[in-house]
Amino acid sequence: MDTSNTMGIMQKASTLLDKARICVNDFKTWVALDSTNLSDGQQLAVKYFTVAVILFFAQLLFGMLAATQFIFPNFLYGFLDFSVNRMVHINAMVIWMLYGFIGCIYWLLEDESGTEIVGLKLGNIAFWVLTGAVTLVVLVYLLVQIGPGKDSSLWFINEGREYIEAPRWADIGIVIVVLTFFYNVVATFSKGKWSGIAGVLTLDLVALAGLYVAGMFYMTNITHDQYWWWWVIHLWVEATWEVLVGVIMAWSLMKLLGVKRKIVQTWLYIEVALMFGSGILGLGHHYFWIGTPEYWLTIGGFFSALEPIPLVAMVVHAVYDAGTHSFKNGNHPALAWIIAQAFGNFFGAGVWGFMHTLPQINLFTHGTQWSASHGHLAFFGAYATINIAFFYLAIQHWRGNVWMSEGIKNGWRWKWALGLLNGGVLGMTIALLIAGYEQSFIERAVEGSTWAGYFTAQNHPSFQAAMVWRWFFGLVTFAGLILLIWDLLTIGKGEERKAAVIEQ
Amino acid sequence: MNETPLWASESFWKKTAIWVTAGSFIILVVLTFDSLSKTSAGSKRVPAYSVINKKIDYQFKEDLHKSIPVIGDTELIFGKVFTEEEAEQLVMLGKKTTQAKNCMNCHTLLGNGAYFAPDLTKAWLDKGWVSKEMREDLMVKFLMNPEKNARTFGSNRKMPNLNITEAEAKGVVAFLKWMSSIDTNGFPYNFKTINAEE
Numbered sequence: 001m002d003t004s005n006t007m008g009i010m011q012k013a014s015t016l017l018d019k020a021r022i023c024v025n026d027f028k029t030w031v032a033l034d035s036t037n038l039s040d041g042q043q044l045a046v047k048y049f050t051v052a053v054i055l056f057f058a059q060l061l062f063g064m065l066a067a068t069q070f071i072f073p074n075f076l077y078g079f080l081d082f083s084v085n086r087m088v089h090i091n092a093m094v095i096w097m098l099y100g101f102i103g104c105i106y107w108l109l110e111d112e113s114g115t116e117i118v119g120l121k122l123g124n125i126a127f128w129v130l131t132g133a134v135t136l137v138v139l140v141y142l143l144v145q146i147g148p149g150k151d152s153s154l155w156f157i158n159e160g161r162e163y164i165e166a167p168r169w170a171d172i173g174i175v176i177v178v179l180t181f182f183y184n185v186v187a188t189f190s191k192g193k194w195s196g197i198a199g200v201l202t203l204d205l206v207a208l209a210g211l212y213v214a215g216m217f218y219m220t221n222i223t224h225d226q227y228w229w230w231w232v233i234h235l236w237v238e239a240t241w242e243v244l245v246g247v248i249m250a251w252s253l254m255k256l257l258g259v260k261r262k263i264v265q266t267w268l269y270i271e272v273a274l275m276f277g278s279g280i281l282g283l284g285h286h287y288f289w290i291g292t293p294e295y296w297l298t299i300g301g302f303f304s305a306l307e308p309i310p311l312v313a314m315v316v317h318a319v320y321d322a323g324t325h326s327f328k329n330g331n332h333p334a335l336a337w338i339i340a341q342a343f344g345n346f347f348g349a350g351v352w353g354f355m356h357t358l359p360q361i362n363l364f365t366h367g368t369q370w371s372a373s374h375g376h377l378a379f380f381g382a383y384a385t386i387n388i389a390f391f392y393l394a395i396q397h398w399r400g401n402v403w404m405s406e407g408i409k410n411g412w413r414w415k416w417a418l419g420l421l422n423g424g425v426l427g428m429t430i431a432l433l434i435a436g437y438e439q440s441f442i443e444r445a446v447e448g449s450t451w452a453g454y455f456t457a458q459n460h461p462s463f464q465a466a467m468v469w470r471w472f473f474g475l476v477t478f479a480g481l482i483l484l485i486w487d488l489l490t491i492g493k494g495e496e497r498k499a500a501v502i503e504q
Numbered sequence: 505m506n507e508t509p510l511w512a513s514e515s516f517w518k519k520t521a522i523w524v525t526a527g528s529f530i531i532l533v534v535l536t537f538d539s540l541s542k543t544s545a546g547s548k549r550v551p552a553y554s555v556i557n558k559k560i561d562y563q564f565k566e567d568l569h570k571s572i573p574v575i576g577d578t579e580l581i582f583g584k585v586f587t588e589e590e591a592e593q594l595v596m597l598g599k600k601t602t603q604a605k606n607c608m609n610c611h612t613l614l615g616n617g618a619y620f621a622p623d624l625t626k627a628w629l630d631k632g633w634v635s636k637e638m639r640e641d642l643m644v645k646f647l648m649n650p651e652k653n654a655r656t657f658g659s660n661r662k663m664p665n666l667n668i669t670e671a672e673a674k675g676v677v678a679f680l681k682w683m684s685s686i687d688t689n690g691f692p693y694n695f696k697t698i699n700a701e702e
Contacts, residue, residue, distance in 0.1 A: 070620070073661040081664045082620045083609035149601030149672045160603030162617055196518070218603075220596045222683060223543045223550050226614060227536075262514060269517035273524045280528035289625075289691035290614045291550050292539045297689065299535070363693050367615035367623055449692030451632040454622040455657030 031489055037400045041110040041117045046394050047127050048103030051134075052387060053485060055096035058138075060478050062088040067474050070467040084145050087158070087165050088138065093379060094163060095134055100387030101244055102181055105201065107390060108251045109185060113192030119184045126180040133173045137166055154218060161225075163233050164215045171216045178209045196265035200272055201247045208240040223291035230286040237379075238307065238349070239279035245345075245386050246271045246314070249338065252389065253318065256335050257325045258502040267317050274310035282307045288359050289366055297359040304357040308350030318342035330500045331396055331404045333414040333491070337389035340422060344381020352377050352429070364444040369466075370436030377429040380421075388421075388484065395488055396499065403497035413487040420480030427473030435466035545592075549687040553591035556581055556678050560685045561699045562629055570690025581640055581681060582674060591678070598679025601672040610663075613683070615691060621663065628677075628684040629697035632657075636698060640677060647673040 035043055066085040068075050076085075110117060117123060140157055147153030154160070155168045166174065182205050189198045215232035219225040250264045284300025318338060322329075329335045352374040356365040365371070392414070396404050408414070439457045447453025457463055510516050546552040551573075559576035578585075586594060602608070608617035613624050622630075632655060633639040646653045648670060650663035668676070 066620075073659070077662070078664050081610075083606045083618070083664075086609045086618050086620070087606060146606055146666055147604045148667075148669070149597055149604050149675065151600070153604035154600065158604065158606055160606050160608055162608045165606070165609075196514070200521075218600070220553075220592065220599050221543070221545045221550060222599065222613065223686060224540060225599075226616060227539065227543070266512070266514045266517055269514065269521045272521040273517060276521070276525040277528055280525070280532055283532065286616075287539070289688045290616070291543050291686040291688055293542050293549070294689055295535075296539070363691055366691060367612040367617070367619065369619055372619060444693065448694035448696050449623065449626075450695060451622045451627070451630045451655075452657060455659050458659050458661075459657070 032493060033398050034400060035398070037398055039110055039116075040120050041106050042394070042397060044117070044120065044123050044127065045103040045107035046398060047124075048099045048106065049387075049391055049394055051131055052096045052099035052103060053391065053488070055092045055099065055134075056384070057481060057485070059089055059092035059096060060474075060481055062086075062092065064471075064474050064478060065089075067467070067471045071464075071471060080142070081145075084141060088141055090163055091141070091165055092138075097241075097379070097383045097387060100383075100390065101241075101248070103394075104248045104387070104390045105181075105185060107394060108248070109188055111255075112195060112197060112251060113189045115188060115192030117184060118187040118191055119180070122180055123184050126177045129173065130177045133170055137170050140167070141165075151218070161215070161229055164229070168216065171212070175209065175212060175216075178205075178212070182206070182209060195261075196268060197247055197250055200243065200268055204240050204243045204247065208236065208244070211235050211240065226290045227287070227292065230283060234283045234286055235280070238282060239276060241383065242275050242279065242310070242345075242349075243272055245341070245382060246275065248386055248390070249314070249318065249341070252334070252338060252386075252393070253321050255393075256329045256331060256338065256502070257321050259321045259325070263321075267313070271310050271313055271317075274306075274313060278303050278306035278309060285357050285359075285362070288362055301358050305354060307357075308346065308354050311346040311350040315342040315346045328500075328502070329405065330502050331392055332406065332408065332411075333404065333418070333487075334389040334392040334396075336414075336418055337385050337392065340418065341381065341385035341389065344377065344385050344422070346381075348374070348377030348379070348381030348429075352433075364440040365436060368436045368439040368444070369432045370440065373429050373432035373436050376425055376432060380425045384421075391488055392491075395491060399492040399495065401499045402492040402495040403499055404492060405500045408491065409493075409495065410487075410490065413483060414491065417480050417484035417487050420476055420483060422480075424473045424475075424477030424480050427476060428470050431466045431469035431473060435463050435470070438462045438466070551575065551682070551685045552588060553595045553682055554586060554588045555685045556591050556595070556681045557585055558685075560628065560681060562626055562684065562695060562697050564694070568690075570693065571695060572690070573685045573687055575685060581678060586678075591682075594675050594678040595682050596675075597672060598675030598677070601668065601676050602679065605666045605668065614686075614688060621661065623692065624680060624683070625686075625688060626684050626692065626695055626697070628681045629695070629699070631696065631698050631700075633698060639698065643677045643680075644670065644673045647676055 038046065062085045065076065065080065066082055066089055069082045069085065106117070106123065144157050147157040157167055158165050159167055185205060186202055189202065211232055214228045217228065219228070246268055250268045253259045254261060254264055281299055282304035284296040285304035287296035287300055319342060322335065322339065327335070356362050356370050356374070392404070396402060438460055442460060443449060443453045443457035447456055543550045555575060557578055557580055559579035561574045561576060562571050563574050564571045602613070607613070607624070610618050610621040611624050612619065615623060615625060633642050642653070646655065647668045649665065651665055654662045656662055
């Protein structure tokens with residue numbers, strides 16, 4: 001009896017597995033991508049890009065669930081609560097962007113160093129370890145969700161600190177994987193040749209990995225806790241990530257437009273000086289209200305007010321370069337997303353950040369939907385865009401360096417995806433900004449931030465309407481992503497023409 | 505001649521980038537040492553954990569144009585005097601509970617977190633707890649069974665049941681009381697506490 005039962009289950013499992021295999025094979029035939037078109041480093045890069053796109057999808061899916069709960073609070077209540085959806089929403093974002101960045105670096109590494117990747121096997125192992133760990137972390141987030149108030153919960157379930165919720169075991173794993181990645185980058189440049197871009201990248205990666213460690217300790221003193229927590233969040237997002245994007249941008253402008261290396265590298269140094277010069281002490285704008293001394297009001301206010309300057313420089317840089325080359329380039333979708341990055345970064349991180357960075361204003365906007373408004377436009381504008389540009393670059397080469405300039409077949413798809421994604425995020429940003437204004441006035445200025453004041457603002461018709469608009473524009477964004485994925489899977493399929501040659 | 509002027513040269517900006525980065529970082533490290541020492545538990549800005557034995561208020565000072573925490577006489581929680589060590593243990597249990605239950609992805613603490621539920625910075629002092637006599641009891645009951653003791657303020661948003669034990673709930677209350685004593689440079693502004701007279 002027992003053995004026949006087991007046999008039955010085994011048989012069913014194997015038929016299911018066969019079916020899955022057939023599905024995967026059908027999909028592969030349909031996509032018709034040829035990996036022999038890619039170098040080893042590029043093959044590793046597209047692995048990271050693939051997971052990045054899947055996590056991008058998860059980010060938007062869970063964002064939609066959380067947005068729905070603002071309108072219908074009973075939706076999934078007690079099953080997938082807002083806290084869970086919101087955590088997956090922001091964690092999927094952080095992780096997909098990191099996957100994207102690692103992919104971008106692996107993509108440009110061989111080209112920039114002029115040699116093959118040194119630790120390819122190690123890079124592949126690190127990829128699978130990281131992907132396995134991320135899957136496990138997400139499953140625990142969704143299925144276990146919370147634990148008792150003990151260290152074991154922080155080690156194995158959820159650390160409960162916004163953006164870096166990953167349990168401690170995963171933190172350690174992340175550091176090991178990043179060190180492997182760092183080794184690959186440094187060893188490859190050492191074997192091949194160093195460049196200005198390589199130097200900036202290496203130093204930036206040291207800072208990026210080192211800073212993460214600042215967020216790996218438990219502290220009862222919440223002022224100290226948040227002090228170090230911001231070291232990770234701010235010095236990643238507003239300093240090291242920005243410089244990383246500068247590196248990627250510099251390389252892609254050389255490749256896409258044929259800008260001279262000397263010009264690109266000079267700009268990169270200027271950006272590093274401005275970015276770190278404003279961003280490192282700009283950290284102070286998170287130290288206004290967490291218990292830290294009053295001098296942070298001055299330092300944080302002043303330096304963070306300077307933070308938009310490097311972003312202006314980047315816009316000038318990207319648009320000027322594109323203009324001097326008469327927008328002639330080998331990959332139209334990628335260049336369009338690079339331009340979107342220049343503007344998105346400037347408006348999202350720069351303007352939207354500046355609007356509420358001075359302490360006199362921040363006293364009323366801190367901890368309201370203002371931050372959500374800024375967060376949506378900044379993360380999308382600064383980081384999602386450049387990754388998407390690289391997805392297009394990757395797919396072009398994956399198809400055998402095919403034509404992707406004017407007259408792409410089904411060119412409406414990438415244009416509509418571009419429009420829907422940018423329009424959707426901009427719409428959400430405006431809706432959240434209105435909600436933030438309303439909260440600052442009613443909850444903060446009039447009602448004095450009590451719980452009753454909080455809910456008076458939340459129940460106000462203009463806030464409620466803003467949440468509906470945010471939901472609608474979230475859907476627009478989601479539609480844009482689905483179109484983008486479809487386009488990435490099909491663009492350049494059956495294209496016979498080779499890519500346009502770009503001259504310096 | 506078409507020589508690049510110094511201010512536009514690659515090497516000039518390379519050096520500038522290095523000096524600016526190193527300089528800013530050193531300043532940050534110095535300020536970090538100073539800030540950490542000025543905010544250790546038991547400092548003027550961040551009181552010792554045994555502050556949970558005292559009355560805490562948050563009062564607007566006309567001359568400063570902001571509210572500051574005011575520590576008063578004895579006002580026990582759970583009818584017990586906590587030694588410094590016991591207080592730290594209790595607040596630690598509360599802090600760990602807020603992390604393990606993922607409070608920060610609905611609420612804000614010191615204004616940081618998510619925006620689906622009210623800020624917890626001065627939750628201990630909030631008028632929503634009706635009276636000082638009922639406060640502790642209401643808070644513990646609410647934390648342990650938020651569905652039954654829901655405080656939705658007409659929003660239909662309810663805190664889910666997070667399986668918080670009585671010990672954990674008491675820890676969270678102690679943590680919130682301690683947090684309300686931190687000098688947050690006047691954030692939140694214009695906040696009227698449960699102690700304020702109408």
